[in-house]
Amino acid sequence: MKFSVFGTITAIACISSSSASELRGPFESQVTAALGGHNKQQCRDDCMKEYCPADDQCKDTCKGCCEGSTFVCDDSDFPDENEQRGERCFLADDGCAGDLFCKVGDYSCSEESNPSGRCRPVEGDNAPCPMNIAPVCGCDGQTYDNKCLAYAAGVNVAKNDECKLPGNGGEKCNLNNSNFCSNGLFCQVGNYACAEESNPQGRCAPEPDMCSFQLAEVCGCDGRTYSNPCSAHAAGVNIEKNEPCHHNSKWGKQCFFDDQGFCGDGLFCKVEDYYCKYESNPAGVCLNEPQDTACPYSYEPVCGCDCNTYGNKCQAHSAGVNLYSNSPCSSKCEYPNEEGESFLN
Secondary structure, eight states: OHHHHHHHHHHHHTSOGGGGGGGOSOHHHHHHHHTTOOOHHHHHHHHHHHHSTTSOTTHHHHHHHTSTTTOOOOGGGOTTSOTTTTOEEEGGGTOOOTTEEEEEOTTHHHHOSSOEEEEEEOOGGGSOOOOOOOOEEETTSOEESSHHHHHHTTOOEEESSOOOOSTTTTOEEETTOTTSSOTTEEEEOOTTHHHHOSSOEEEEEEOOSOOOOOOOOEEETTSOEESSHHHHHHTTOOEEESSOOOTTSOTTOEEETTOTTSSOTTEEEEOOTTHHHHSSSOEEEEEEOOOGGGSOOOOOOEEETTSOEESSHHHHHHTTOOEEESSOOOSOOEEEOTTSOEEEO
16 A cells, blocks of 8 residues: 555656646546546547537436546547537538537627538437427527427527517428418428428518628529528528529539520629620520629629629629629610621610
């Protein structure tokens, strides 16, 4: 026993002065640091941060794998989770597969247009949630009895209180009943539900006032392509598929400037900037008209090929108009004809 105590004291005494800060705290932690290991509490903290952000649902698992001599938790300690679990994701992009959802920090959906998080499983009725009533408002506009029940439904937390939405926000609705939700709200259903069900059920949710400029095109349930999911929701439209709409459209096909009706609804014949000023009937490609909500508010006036001034290039394109010049329009615009001559408009 004397030898053991002496050996332990010797080991601790051999620690360099640079490691002195590690030796503060309980004796068990001092010995662990002296032997080059990790502190149990640090292991638990790291495990909770990596695998159980913002809740205690797997606290016991983290506690268990931090016992012993290694003080390390990894994916092998969570064998029942999907392989994609823990991958980085963005809330509005719907990048988590299967029965996973993008778990972000609490309240971040109220402050950011597209917060980042990690893919977590949707546990549903199998979640070991407490029975206490501590209402929270989910990012879907629905009130849940507590945070755990929101997470179990695959929903992030928007605020630490009941949802107080305008009009009939949060009420159940059906997609085809377009006039049910109050002004400024739309019937938000699950992503892709409109492609699988004839009249899916959802809840009245607010149409976002502002969206990011990120390009992550989705096909809306109205058959139009939107620059990202937020832009679709801002227009009161749900998402049919996580890619641009291609079916029954001329998207990507060659077109000519003078044939403005060729591309169809929601598309315009995009030609190179300024070509309408210098070439007669230039060729272009049928592309989507950006949504106004996706355009920046910066004032960088341009002249459109319709001889109207727009606040910036994006706003011109959202109106289905190509660029005539990179400055405000003058009173008249000149256009070339097939003979190479110019005429005023």
